[in-house]
Every structure is written in C-alpha cells, then in structure tokens.
Amino acid sequence: MISWRKHYKTVLIAVGLLLSTSASVHAQTGDPSNGEKLFKANACNSCHALDKQVVGPALGGIVAKVKTDANVGPDWLHKWIKNNKELRASGDKYANEIFEQFNKTEMPAFANLSDKDIDDILAYTTNPPAAPAADAASADGAGGTDMNSVAALEAAKNNEAASxxxxxxxxxxxxxxxxxxxxLRTLVNLQKSQELNAKDSAKAFSFAEFYDKYRMVGTGILSVLALIAFYGVWNWLMWIGVYKGYxxxxxxxxxxxxxxxxxxxxxxxxHSSAKYGKVSEIPSLNVCMNCHKMIPEYKGKYLEPGKDKAFxxxxxxxxxxxxxxxxxxxxYTGKTSPVQWTRIHNMPDFVYFNHAQHVVAGEHAIIDGFNKKHPKKDDQIDVVCKACHGKIDTMNVVQMANDFTMGWCIECHRTTEIDMKNGYNKTYFKNLHEKLKKQFGSGAKITVAAIGGLECGKCHY
Incomplete structure (x- = not known):
C-alpha cells in the first residue's frame, strides 16, 4: 500500500503525458504520401489548397490551427470530415462558426474514408512530401512535348517543302x-543602227511575218491562257465566303x-443550346466560372509549344x-465588362439551319454515315458535333474544319441514311422503302434526300 502511494504521482504524470500527446501522435502517425493521393482522389484539391484559401480554408497545418483556434484535436477533424452537417446539427460551436465564416458553403460528407485514411490526409496537410523540382518540371513538360513533338516535326517538314x-x-x-x-536588249540594239550589217540582218525579222507564220499556234496559246484566266476568276468567285481553315x-x-x-x-x-435550340450559342463567362471559381491556376501537365503555366x-x-x-x-466585385469574341462559324441570313434537328434527331445517322465514309479508325468520330466542326477536341485554336458550302451540305444529305432503328422513323417511313425499291431498284436506301432533304424550302424559306 505504501509502495503504491509512493509511485502514485509518477503514474499520474505518465498518464497525463500520454493523454496530452495522444492527439499529436494520432495526427502524425499517418502516411503523408498516401494522404496526398487520397487528397487528390477525393477531389479535396478542387476546394482546398495547402497554402491559400480557395473555396474552403487553406489546409496547411490545419491540425495545429484548430488546436490554437478552438482547442480541438484530430478527433474533431475526423467528425468534421466524415459528416460536418451532423457535427453542426449537434450544436458544435466551432463547426457552426466555420460554416458561417465561409458563406455557408456546405462541405460534402466523406463517410467512405476510414480513420486511417483521414490520419493520412491530416499527415499530408501537416508535413506534405516535397516533390523534386526536376521531376515536376519533366512531368509538366512531358504532356506538352510528347503529344506535340510529332505534329511539330510534321509541320516543320511541310513548311520546308513549301519553302x-x-x-x-x-x-x-x-x-x-x-x-x-x-x-529585248538585242532588239533595241538592232533598232539603234539604221544600216544593218549582214550578221544583224540575219537576226532582224518582221514581227508581222512571224505572227502570220505562227498564227495558229499563237491563237491556240492565247485561247489556253484565256481559259485559264476564266477558270481562275470562276474559282475565285466560287470561294467567296468560304473560310475553311479560318x-x-x-x-x-x-x-x-x-x-x-x-x-x-x-x-x-x-454549348447546351446546340442540343435543344436552333443556334449553338457562345457560352457566357458564368459557365466558365462554374469551374474556375475553384480553379484559379493551371495545374495540368499538357503544355502547348511556346506556352507555359504563366500564360x-x-x-x-x-x-x-x-x-x-x-x-x-x-x-464578385460588381465590375464587369463584355468580351468581344470573334465569330468563326456564321451561316448567311438566307440559310436556315437547326442545330437541334441534327444533334438530336440526326445524331446516330450522322455519326454512322460519317464513319462509313471514313473507314480508318483514326478518322472516325464519336460525337455528332465532329462531323461538321472536325475533331475539335484536338484543336488548341478552333478553326473551320469544312467548307460549309451548299454543295457540301447537299452531299451529306444524299449519302446519310436515315436511322431506321428509331421507333418513330420505322413507323413513319414504313412504306417508303418499298416505294424507293420500285423507283430506284432493290439497292435503294432511305437517305435524307429521299425524305425531302434536297427540297429548296428546307433550307431557304
């Protein structure tokens, strides 16, 4: 009994030290490397950064911060991360203060994370692993250089050949x-002397006699030149308003x-209006801000040639x-200014074109028709937009990928088959196939042209 009392204070001190350090041990036993992976995999980086406020607070040293601000430890952070709504509903003062401080922006619940996962994430915020600068630079460069080196080399070869x-x-x-x-100099010298010697007399000749002798040849050459000139003018007229590659x-x-x-x-x-509207409008900057509120800087690996992160x-x-x-x-500050975009695709006023009709009703038919014309896998498309606008997902700068002429549209209507798997088309055009067989033979197909796609009033009204 006396022995126990002798060591009583020592035991209490040891227990006190163990309890006081349990919080820090709890936070520091995690794996920072795994925490970084979990931080990114659960999209924590879309709302948080370690070094600055984004949507939510900066998380660098968050364990020490909550300890200083509200004398709470990692256990409180565990509750907040797993279900902050439940924590606030319990009346937790600090949780509700944070909710008010950040404009009542509710953080998603992460009940799927285990205690070890959260410990790893907290360890990452406390002691993030340093990425070697050389490796990071090479990783960023790889996306841009590798993906563009072949294209750049090909472009250089084409430019060299053209030069x-x-x-x-x-x-x-x-x-x-x-x-x-x-x-001309020889002729001028001959004209200077009134008296020609025998040698110069042999060189001198009458242009009239020469033309009379070779009149048929001259007429033929002039006719060919006139035809070439006429074709050049006609070709120039036909390409007015065609800006492919613009x-x-x-x-x-x-x-x-x-x-x-x-x-x-x-x-x-x-471009939400492309599916349900006549015109595919330019998105407003509010659409951009849906993402860029939380993405203030570029962190991608892909870099275009000649451009860097700062750009x-x-x-x-x-x-x-x-x-x-x-x-x-x-x-928002309330100070706004419009952006003067340069329009690329612009149909003439006398042409009617409905995006919804093509994107919704003609989606499968257009994709199937395009891929039949382009059997090579690399040339095929998976999105209906690409049939007209080209493989826009590979373009750094958008350009007109096609002619957008009347002939180009008509050719598409003549060759694109109607989607007969569509229940409406299957019922509506039930007897049309038999009629076409009688009119054009057994190989006749139901194309857009067969259902009135070449009628003038379809596009000009």
Missing amino acids: KIIITSLVVIAGLLFWLLLK KPEQPIYFSHRIHAGVNKIDCQLC YDGEIQKIYEHVGWDKEKMA
Missing part, C-alpha cells in the same frame, strides 16, 4: 525574266484540346477581370 517549291518557282520566273530582258485569335485564349480533349468535358456542357494563369485572370471576381476574397 523549297516557292524558291524553285521564283528562280524559274527570274530565269525567264532574265531571258526576256536579253532578247482560326482567328480571341480576346481570351481557350484551348478546346485542354478542356474537351485532356479533361474530357462534354461539348454540350458549355494559362494569365488567361484565367482575364476571365476574372471580365466577370469582376476577386479570387482572394472569393467574391
């Missing part, structure tokens, strides 16, 4: 001009390759300036 052709043509033209100058610079740089290609964002998420960050900042967004305060 050689131009230089060769200029040399030939210069040679012809030099030869003509020599002949890709103007925009006031805010937007890479479809990054958004639709690398990040797999569906076309209709931004992309600057373009995101332009969005903030136009919509009046303060990324530090996470609030």
